Amino acid sequence: MKTSLLPTIAHRLAILAYVIFALFPLYWLFKVSLTPNDLLYSEGVRMWPSRTTWEHYSFVLQHSAFPTFFKNSLIVSGSTAIIVTICASLSGYALSRFSFRAKYWIVGLMLLTQMFPLVMLVAPIFKILTPLGLTNSLTGLIVVYTAFNVPFATFLMQSFFDGIPKDLEEAAMIDGATKFTAFREIILPLTLPGIAATLGFVFTAAWSELLFALMLINGNNAATFPVGLLTFVSKFSVDFGQMMAAGVLALIPAALFFLLIQRYLVQGLTAGAVKG
């Protein structure tokens, strides 16, 4: 081993420090979810309560509509992530590889939509979706979330495409491939880390969106899980134990999803592929 020990130790310590910073609030969430209601305030400051209980979890799983909320959230976030990533790879590719007249207008339009508070869009969007029968439906939520996330995802994909040398597809096109074949066969596989990152972002953004889920959906059948979390607040008081238990449960799919895609994030491009 040529690498000296000291930088390695510093590297691991820095990572450890950040992991602690990232996880401590989540640990606290977990701790509260296990604390019996009568100890919530009296032992609030302790790092671990003197008694623990799983009753909040069993309540959430058995006596609430949470399983439905979870299923709805999975459908909405999964579909949104996939549709956005497809649309955004196409439009990101157009912005990265073509120079055309409307290019700057498209970029401008996408930026503009990010600058107006979503709160002010609720009423107009509701008015547009109602005659289409898209309020109170998961499809409606997917459409809205897709539109919200496409601009950012497009910029993200564009920046990943920009990082790939143009010679690669030019070489393929000299060999007779069309631009679309070159895009599909050469560029997309090289952008896998970017695609994984985009999928991850959109999935979590849709997973935790509250405002529109609350405004466009009525009743439990099509409600997503952030709305479900709020049901613990809107009763007579905030039921923190149950709410935190639901919150912890809700983190599991997101954590699994990150575990799944992180492989592609790391995979990256091999040096050989880029030499061209």
Place this chain on the structure above:
Amino acid sequence: MSMTADVYDRRQDRRPWQKRLADASEPYLYSAPALILIIVVMLVPLVVGISYAFRDIQLLNPFSGGFIGLEHFETLSKDRAFYTALKNTLWWTGASVFLQFTFGLILALLLDKPFMGRGLVQALVFLPWAVPSFLAGLNWAWLFNPVIGPIPHWLFDLGLMSQPGNILSDPQYAMWGPIIANVWWGIPFFAITLLAALQSIPRDLYEAASIDGASWFQRFWSITLPFLAPTIAITVLLRTVWISNFADLIVVMTGGGPADRTQIVASYIFTQAFKALDFGYASAIALVLLVLLLAYSMLIILLRQTLLNKG
């Protein structure tokens, strides 16, 4: 005769007109799905939303709804709460973006090096981003609360506080509460995008630089940063726009208090729309914010263009 001449003329371009049309429309076809969605679901509602700024729209008042021209903006120009919120927005956005970016970049660089258990660490450190923002806000409000949270006691033990108090109700430091929560929540965003960009830098560039005897800092400065620059420009720009529009944490943690010390423009809009139910006035404030953010974005894009042209 004339037909053959026509065909001959077209041949000058060597592409039949179908092909030329197809080539010209290609980028539009690629962007069509995204564009149609954005126009229908965002641009049209945005225009409608902006029109509220010139109307008298109050939810509980059935006689409201008429056009009133620039009246909202006249009120706004004399609204001291708005100027306070504007100042707070600068502070909130600047501190949040700077800290998120700095720690996100450091984290991405740390994770770019292979080590045992990297996959697990990556999945773990990205978790905060997956927490719904209002749950994150609630959770951090707990952590800052001296009765049920540990942070005030730590600060007291470190001698930074004379007694375990709640910084969220301390006018001088209240803003730090949501900022810390926001930094915790947003670091993964920069870390993921920058890490993915780092991963796409050809490794042989580093090898060549190492052989030439370049130090870590030289390699960072002349290889890593230029490669990251496009990603950095876009993510910083978008994050700035998002964070200045991001009211969730503040609404949940402090509600804009104490004494408007944490009231930012976005939370002020939220308050006007959902507490005062004055959608017209809220929309007018939103329009001013939009114009300011637009000016800021133009500046960044111009800056990026100049940098790119130089490079």
